[in-house]
Amino acid sequence: MKRMLLAAGLAALMAGTSGIALAQTAGGGVLTVATIGEPPSLDVMQTPTDIVLTITQHIFETLYIYDAEWQPQPLLAADMPEISEDGLTYRIPLREGVTFHDGSAFDSADVVASLNRWMEINSKGRQVAEVIETIEADGDNAVVVTLNSRYSPLLATFSQGSPILPSETLGGELTDFIGTGPYRLQERRPDQYTQLVRFEDYVSPEGEPSNYAGRREAIADEIRFVPVPDANTRVEGLIAGQYDYADSLPVSAYERVEAAGNVEPVIFENAGWTSLNMNMAEGPLTDKALRQAVQVALNPSDMMLAAFSDERFFAVDGALFPEGFFWHTQAGVERYGEGDPEAAAALMEEAGYDGTPIRILTSRQYGFHYSTGEVAKAYLEAAGFAVDLQVVDWATLTTRRADKGQWDIFITHSNFPGDPTTLNTITDTYPGWYTSEAKSQAVAAFMNAVTNEERFTAWEGIQSVIYEDAPLVKVGNFNALGGLASGVSGYEPAYWPRFWNVAPRG
Amino acid sequence: MPRVFMALLKRAGGMAVVLALVVTVVFLIVRVTPGDPAAVMLGSDATPEDIAALRARLGLDAPILVQYGRFVLDILRGDLGQSIFLGQPVTTALAARAEPTFFLTLFSILIAVSIALPVGILSAVKRGTLFDQIVVGATMVAASVPSFWLGLILIQTFAVGLGWFPASGYGGPGTPFLERLSHLVLPAVALGIVNSALITRFTRAAMLDVLSEDYVRTARAKGAGPSRVILKHALKNAMIPIITVIGLSVALLVAGAVVTETVFGLPGVGNLVVQAVLRRDYPVIQGTLLVVAAIYVLINFAVDMLYLTVDPRVRT
Numbered sequence: 001m002k003r004m005l006l007a008a009g010l011a012a013l014m015a016g017t018s019g020i021a022l023a024q025t026a027g028g029g030v031l032t033v034a035t036i037g038e039p040p041s042l043d044v045m046q047t048p049t050d051i052v053l054t055i056t057q058h059i060f061e062t063l064y065i066y067d068a069e070w071q072p073q074p075l076l077a078a079d080m081p082e083i084s085e086d087g088l089t090y091r092i093p094l095r096e097g098v099t100f101h102d103g104s105a106f107d108s109a110d111v112v113a114s115l116n117r118w119m120e121i122n123s124k125g126r127q128v129a130e131v132i133e134t135i136e137a138d139g140d141n142a143v144v145v146t147l148n149s150r151y152s153p154l155l156a157t158f159s160q161g162s163p164i165l166p167s168e169t170l171g172g173e174l175t176d177f178i179g180t181g182p183y184r185l186q187e188r189r190p191d192q193y194t195q196l197v198r199f200e201d202y203v204s205p206e207g208e209p210s211n212y213a214g215r216r217e218a219i220a221d222e223i224r225f226v227p228v229p230d231a232n233t234r235v236e237g238l239i240a241g242q243y244d245y246a247d248s249l250p251v252s253a254y255e256r257v258e259a260a261g262n263v264e265p266v267i268f269e270n271a272g273w274t275s276l277n278m279n280m281a282e283g284p285l286t287d288k289a290l291r292q293a294v295q296v297a298l299n300p301s302d303m304m305l306a307a308f309s310d311e312r313f314f315a316v317d318g319a320l321f322p323e324g325f326f327w328h329t330q331a332g333v334e335r336y337g338e339g340d341p342e343a344a345a346a347l348m349e350e351a352g353y354d355g356t357p358i359r360i361l362t363s364r365q366y367g368f369h370y371s372t373g374e375v376a377k378a379y380l381e382a383a384g385f386a387v388d389l390q391v392v393d394w395a396t397l398t399t400r401r402a403d404k405g406q407w408d409i410f411i412t413h414s415n416f417p418g419d420p421t422t423l424n425t426i427t428d429t430y431p432g433w434y435t436s437e438a439k440s441q442a443v444a445a446f447m448n449a450v451t452n453e454e455r456f457t458a459w460e461g462i463q464s465v466i467y468e469d470a471p472l473v474k475v476g477n478f479n480a481l482g483g484l485a486s487g488v489s490g491y492e493p494a495y496w497p498r499f500w501n502v503a504p505r506g
Numbered sequence: 507m508p509r510v511f512m513a514l515l516k517r518a519g520g521m522a523v524v525l526a527l528v529v530t531v532v533f534l535i536v537r538v539t540p541g542d543p544a545a546v547m548l549g550s551d552a553t554p555e556d557i558a559a560l561r562a563r564l565g566l567d568a569p570i571l572v573q574y575g576r577f578v579l580d581i582l583r584g585d586l587g588q589s590i591f592l593g594q595p596v597t598t599a600l601a602a603r604a605e606p607t608f609f610l611t612l613f614s615i616l617i618a619v620s621i622a623l624p625v626g627i628l629s630a631v632k633r634g635t636l637f638d639q640i641v642v643g644a645t646m647v648a649a650s651v652p653s654f655w656l657g658l659i660l661i662q663t664f665a666v667g668l669g670w671f672p673a674s675g676y677g678g679p680g681t682p683f684l685e686r687l688s689h690l691v692l693p694a695v696a697l698g699i700v701n702s703a704l705i706t707r708f709t710r711a712a713m714l715d716v717l718s719e720d721y722v723r724t725a726r727a728k729g730a731g732p733s734r735v736i737l738k739h740a741l742k743n744a745m746i747p748i749i750t751v752i753g754l755s756v757a758l759l760v761a762g763a764v765v766t767e768t769v770f771g772l773p774g775v776g777n778l779v780v781q782a783v784l785r786r787d788y789p790v791i792q793g794t795l796l797v798v799a800a801i802y803v804l805i806n807f808a809v810d811m812l813y814l815t816v817d818p819r820v821r822t
Contacts, residue, residue: 049547191781193678224678396540429555
């Protein structure tokens with residue numbers, strides 16, 4: 001009996017305190033953001049994944065940052081660089097009067113030390129290291145980057161995952177997460193929250209806000225990133241008033257969020273694109289005609305409809321960058337269509353297809369990958385391919401796809417940000433192992449281009465070569481759904497949701 | 507007394523063997539399962555070079571026997587290793603998550619027992635009546651309800667609809683203890699209801715067995731009142747199977763909290779295991795399963811000890 005009384009007492013106690021919990025979460029200059037999970041690290045140079053970038057972009061800043069057209073604009077740099085006539089020397093002026101969260105001054109020594117670390121441990125940094133001869137300080141407020149060959153995506157690569165940290169913190173593992181951003185790290189409790197608080201001495205760049213560029217103001221006192229891996233729980237927590245913003249909601253929750261009254265759905269257009277990447281190193285798809293057969297056999301509209309169920313959440317477009325992006329072009333996309341089994345069968349006959357099953361790797365962890373795979377299987381079978389759809393978890397897929405002998409197609413998705421050179425398939429060693437003479441020439445032309453016009457023309461060449469060589473099938477562009485609490489103002493949908501210039505509920 | 511001591515020693519030896527087996531089996535299963543922590547950490551865009559570099563940095567490129575040797579030596583030193591994903595010792599990660607899981611288990615079992623004991627006893631006493639039939643039906647339904655589904659219903663009703671309790675999480679920075687506990691009400695109710703079904707059925711069955719015994723009939727014949735017969739004579743003797751099932755429920759709760767913690771976004775041990783498996787965070791999977799297995803074994807041991815106390819016949 002005593003036990004029962006104790007239980008009843010505790011329940012009453014707990015019920016009594018819950019009101020306080022909800023009231024405190026509701027306002028007071030705090031933005032609570034439900035994310036899809038815990039970041040594996042806050043060292044964004046080491047682990048430049050989306051969840052890490054989303055959180056750390058409030059703490060760390062880069063020399064340049066993307067504007068609304070995904071073109072680099074100055075952030076910690078004072079201006080665009082002075083580029084020598086041969087295109088090999090970039091002199092980058094730095095902003096003055098900027099301080100780090102520990103009170104130390106930002107100067108050229110920090111830039112040199114940070115970019116050197118970035119070139120050692122970051123995947124993009126390691127690629128760029130091959131063309132960078134030196135990075136040297138030019139006084140306290142400028143750095144000079146000298147290249148051994150022209151490299152037009154340099155500023156784009158300085159805009160993502162290459163933050164500037166105090167040089168004193170950079171020996172070995174990063175343990176102090178000190179940047180120049182509008183928020184500083186207060187406390188991190190893994191799987192519970194990451195708490196950022198306003199950096200009072202923040203010095204903002206000038207200019208109208210445009211995507212990640214322009215003026216930044218830390219309006220909220222605090223931002224709390226809360227990992228909520230279960231998508232339904234993110235939806236319910238948002239509607240219950242626990243979160244000010246919930247990221248990556250299932251598209252099926254749109255109506256429920258819209259009808260709730262106290263929250264509103266937020267659609268971020270062109271969040272990413274789905275692709276079927278083909279194995280060009282081993283197996284039947286080493287034959288170009290067979291890869292082209294796969295391309296023409298598939299119906300992107302049906303695959304996207306199966307994966308996203310509602311036309312508000314996807315667009316079918318063969319261009320590798322969507323409309324509105326500087327890089328959008330239809331060059332070379334003729335083979336992207338509505339699924340033509342007869343044309344595919346003709347190509348298969350030309351290639352002498354012997355009935356070897358095409359092994360498609362996909363994962364249920366990303367539901368849309370799985371749905372895409374199922375429709376792809378049906379269309380490929382209609383064209384005459386034998387298909388072996390292998391459904392595994394994402395961790396298994398990433399292991400298997402590294403083995404040339406284990407697969408023919410894997411389904412994945414990517415984002416659009418940045419420069420065309422950030423496309424995985426441009427990298428020769430990315431699973432699929434796409435190399436060709438035509439690709440090398442097209443990429444070299446891009447690297448050598450200096451003006452934006454020259455770069456655009458060179459990119460058209462790359463996109464055309466990709467469609468001709470068919471290392472992948474682009475399926476379509478998808479939108480992401482988030483949810484915002486009513487009363488939160490100033491939030492602009494973004495690929496990596498950002499919360500400077502955002503005012504909490506009153 | 508020496509016989510009891512020997513029995514204790516024998517059981518302790520058995521526990522050590524079970525734990526050694528758990529250590530080895532978990533280590534092997536984790537290594538045999540495809541999936542690479544470095545690949546998971548670096549995301550979908552990682553190149554093989556990035557993954558290989560991170561594997562080397564994490565010591566995952568060492569031969570499997572070397573890794574096993576390091577793992578066993580670390581355990582013997584009381585060190586469960588360093589989480590790959592969280593960048594902190596496994597013991598620290600576990601300690602940080604012990605509180606919600608401990609209180610979730612405690613509240614769930616309190617809720618389960620406080621429903622199950624009176625209902626189970628009454629159902630046995632009123633055998634064959636409408637009340638008994640309702641109890642039998644209800645426990646069958648409750649036992650088959652998945653706790654995650656019940657969890658979502660509770661969230662929609664009491665968090666979203668009525669706003670009485672938080673929908674998920676375990677509070678933000680500086681949240682007071684009592685306020686943190688308020689986050690446990692809905693998950694504890696979800697788990698408690700599901701577990702109460704099993705305990706109710708066992709209580710009812712155990713009471714029915716005892717109520718038909720001769721000494722109960724004798725007690726009644728000697729004029730003992732119904733409450734004295736039930737509580738003093740019957741319940742005391744029905745307690746052994748009931749204690750067993752409560753012990754079993756506690757052990758199951760530790761494991762069953764996995765799903766509930768995920769649904770409610772509780773940063774507990776269960777959630778840690780689920781996330782660690784998805785992240786392929788080997789040291790966390792190994793360390794947590796070892797600790798959970800140890801708790802499981804200890805609960806069984808404690809139940810055995812309770813037998814010795816409650817029923818002298820077990821000592822012989």
